[in-house]
Amino acid sequence: MSTSLETAAPDAVAQGLRRVAIDPVSRVEGHGKVTLLLDANHRVQQVRLHIVEFRGFEQFIQGRPYWEVPVMVQRLCGICPVSHHLAASKAFDRVVGALPVTPTADKIRRLMHYGQVMQSHALHFFYLAAPDLLFGFDSEVNRRNIVGVAQAHPDIARKGVLLRKFGQELIRATAGKRVHGSGSVPGGVNKHVSPQDRALLQRDVAQMIAWAQEAVLIAKQLHAQNPALYDSFGSFRSNLLSLVRMDGALDLYDGVLRARDTAGAILFDGASDQDYLGLIEEEVKPWTYMKFPFLKSLGPELGWYRVGPLARLQNCDFIPSPLAERERLDFIAWGRGEPIQATLAYHWARMVEMLHCVEVIQGLLDDPDILGGELIASGPRQRGGVGVIEAPRGTLFHHYEVGDDDLVTMCNLIVATTHNNQAMNEAVRSVAREYLDGRELTEGLLNHIEVAIRAYDPCLSCATHALGRMPLEVTLLGFDGALIDRVLKSHSGEFRHDLGTVPSVSV
Amino acid sequence: MSPTPRKLKVATVSLAGCFGCHMSFLDIDERLFDLIEHIEFDRSPLTDIKQVGACDIGLIEGGLCNAENVQVLREFRAHCKTLVAVGACAITGGLPAQRNHLDLGQLLTEVYRSRPGLSAGGAIPNDPELPLLLNKVHPIREVVHVDYSLPGCPPSADAFWHFLSDLMAGRTPHLGHGLIHYD
Numbered sequence: 001m002s003t004s005l006e007t008a009a010p011d012a013v014a015q016g017l018r019r020v021a022i023d024p025v026s027r028v029e030g031h032g033k034v035t036l037l038l039d040a041n042h043r044v045q046q047v048r049l050h051i052v053e054f055r056g057f058e059q060f061i062q063g064r065p066y067w068e069v070p071v072m073v074q075r076l077c078g079i080c081p082v083s084h085h086l087a088a089s090k091a092f093d094r095v096v097g098a099l100p101v102t103p104t105a106d107k108i109r110r111l112m113h114y115g116q117v118m119q120s121h122a123l124h125f126f127y128l129a130a131p132d133l134l135f136g137f138d139s140e141v142n143r144r145n146i147v148g149v150a151q152a153h154p155d156i157a158r159k160g161v162l163l164r165k166f167g168q169e170l171i172r173a174t175a176g177k178r179v180h181g182s183g184s185v186p187g188g189v190n191k192h193v194s195p196q197d198r199a200l201l202q203r204d205v206a207q208m209i210a211w212a213q214e215a216v217l218i219a220k221q222l223h224a225q226n227p228a229l230y231d232s233f234g235s236f237r238s239n240l241l242s243l244v245r246m247d248g249a250l251d252l253y254d255g256v257l258r259a260r261d262t263a264g265a266i267l268f269d270g271a272s273d274q275d276y277l278g279l280i281e282e283e284v285k286p287w288t289y290m291k292f293p294f295l296k297s298l299g300p301e302l303g304w305y306r307v308g309p310l311a312r313l314q315n316c317d318f319i320p321s322p323l324a325e326r327e328r329l330d331f332i333a334w335g336r337g338e339p340i341q342a343t344l345a346y347h348w349a350r351m352v353e354m355l356h357c358v359e360v361i362q363g364l365l366d367d368p369d370i371l372g373g374e375l376i377a378s379g380p381r382q383r384g385g386v387g388v389i390e391a392p393r394g395t396l397f398h399h400y401e402v403g404d405d406d407l408v409t410m411c412n413l414i415v416a417t418t419h420n421n422q423a424m425n426e427a428v429r430s431v432a433r434e435y436l437d438g439r440e441l442t443e444g445l446l447n448h449i450e451v452a453i454r455a456y457d458p459c460l461s462c463a464t465h466a467l468g469r470m471p472l473e474v475t476l477l478g479f480d481g482a483l484i485d486r487v488l489k490s491h492s493g494e495f496r497h498d499l500g501t502v503p504s505v506s507v
Numbered sequence: 508m509s510p511t512p513r514k515l516k517v518a519t520v521s522l523a524g525c526f527g528c529h530m531s532f533l534d535i536d537e538r539l540f541d542l543i544e545h546i547e548f549d550r551s552p553l554t555d556i557k558q559v560g561a562c563d564i565g566l567i568e569g570g571l572c573n574a575e576n577v578q579v580l581r582e583f584r585a586h587c588k589t590l591v592a593v594g595a596c597a598i599t600g601g602l603p604a605q606r607n608h609l610d611l612g613q614l615l616t617e618v619y620r621s622r623p624g625l626s627a628g629g630a631i632p633n634d635p636e637l638p639l640l641l642n643k644v645h646p647i648r649e650v651v652h653v654d655y656s657l658p659g660c661p662p663s664a665d666a667f668w669h670f671l672s673d674l675m676a677g678r679t680p681h682l683g684h685g686l687i688h689y690d
Contacts (some may be wrong), residue, residue, distance in 0.1 A: 031521075052636070052637055054572065055619065059617055075525050075660070078527025078529065145555065147554075158537065161536055161539060165537070180527055180536070281624055287636060298579060461521075
């Protein structure tokens with residue numbers, strides 16, 4: 001596993017290097033930038049994807065009453081709020097002793113979750129990634145967006161918008177609100193699906209299946225039209241991690257942890273999510289806010305892995321829905337007996353998953369349990385728990401401990417995008433080596449780097465746990481020049497802040 | 508929607524937010540195709556334009572948590588005729604402002620040194636490429652003049668739609684019953 005290009009050699013630095021930044025990385029969720037260091041001959045010496053955002057959720061959730069947390073943590077991310085909503089709920093199911101939750105709660109949560117994965121995948125493919133895939137990686141910059149797609153391919157854009165709408169409506173019907181709802185609670189859910197909402201969703205679901213099949217076809221055709229590009233672009237060997245159902249089926253809501261090595265052989269299987277700390281460790285690097293998880297058994301050099309659609313489709317034994325299973329077999333066949341390691345294969349895998357989601361949704365909508373039945377379960381109280389779910393972007397861990405006073409005493413999160421941190425860095429280095437090395441950089445060439453990042457559909461808001469270095473002094477001035485805030489750092493790393501008087505602002 | 512003589516230029520950005528407001532904006536669903544007949548996107552997470560240009564409307568999601576947020580906000584204010592604070596975080600600091608009662612130095616140490624599952628010897632990231640943090644999360648009106656605020660966490664798609672329709676038609680935006688909520 002090459003981690004060359006992570007840090008430029010000291011002798012190269014001594015000769016002086018030119019810095020090129022892609023800032024901000026666009027058409028992704030959250031804040032990231034890429035920096036390249038180049039020598040006088042345009043040879044790439046260093047490439048880094050920096051996550052530049054900090055919000056500190058893990059810390060301020062501590063001290064909050066546990067029942068607030070499933071609603072609070074949605075504010076980690078507006079694209080996949082349901083993942084956090086449900087992962088937290090699953091952790092607190094353990095705290096309230098709801099093992100298991102009622103069939104009604106399980107099915108309504110699944111409906112919410114599969115609706116969310118569906119909308120997130122549609123958003124990514126049609127709104128964010130499509131311009132690169134349909135127009136080319138170095139197409140005209142002002143065209144590379146959803147508006148360009150709508151103008152050039154109105155039919156594709158319209159179906160993409162309506163696929164996402166259907167997923168968002170499912171979330172509204174189950175969580176009460178499209179973004180940041182409150183349907184799931186520790187121990188279950190707080191409402192049934194209304195017959196009216198069910199009828200609306202049932203009316204459109206067959207159409208959604210047809211469109212999801214078309215989306216798989218688009219992704220498949222992209223590969224078929226340009227196999228050399230799609231097989232080699234940002235391709236590297238990695239381990240894989242995901243949840244699978246007890247019988248090895250793909251399951252996005254619940255299951256056991258399974259990991260495979262770079263050759264596709266199973267590293268571990270059937271591992272309980274409660275034991276994640278025994279399996280995964282996180283490393284910190286000085287140049288990014290995002291941590292670098294790795295499998296403890298293999299160590300930091302060899303133990304990093306990929307999560308998300310590419311991992312899930314190759315990690316499971318089968319997809320438990322007929323149309324998507326047929327597509328999975330096609331996808332696996334593309335690898336000709338080898339694990340598929342190509343970064344752009346994420347898009348194809350993502351669309352197969354979207355099709356699976358609609359199939360699952362169709363089945364759940366016909367289930368009478370979503371209209372009635374017990375909503376909440378409870379049992380012996382526990383001190384804490386881990387909740388794990390397959391978020392759109394990969395495996396999401398929420399781990400909490402709760403005191404006798406109901407306040408959270410510990411919160412640890414490993415979000416999907418964090419698992420892919422090393423992989424995304426490998427991808428941009430691979431692309432830099434192949435496309436940028438020794439060439440005059442153009443906007444189109446730099447976009448190749450972003451294409452590699454976008455394939456992972458990173459959610460960079462989610463992925464921020466940590467803090468960067470404070471300068472000797474930072475000041476925040478009001479628009480009238482008045483000092484609002486000033487932070488000072490001593491040489492020993494001690495912080496103190498001098499608060500100026502906040503000016504009264506009349507807006 | 509009444510026709511406009513030229514397309515209005517709209518820039519959007521997420522500062523210390525979660526993208527939920529951008530998602531809710533996209534929840535106008537197929538009305539997006541009507542909207543793009545009347546507006547043109549400048550810098551936005553949805554486009555690859557990295558620098559904000561001269562715009563009619565700037566939509567700001569998120570509060571201020573680092574120096575880069577402040578810089579980007581000032582660029583938006585300088586380039587946008589009408590600046591809109593969108594959602595709870597831009598208007599009040601929102602949920603991320605819950606860190607405001609915590610000491611930053613302690614926060615650093617806690618998150619980086621004492622979380623379960625961390626490799627030994629991890630130091631706090633200290634690279635100059637990382638933007639400098641403010642010790643509190645601030646609402647954007649503390650730094651620039653804000654023309655309108657669109658409340659909600661996030662504001663609903665209908666609120667976005669009505670608000671932008673009013674602006675495009677040259678009316679003073681007015682959110683009717685049911686469109687103003689704070690959750």
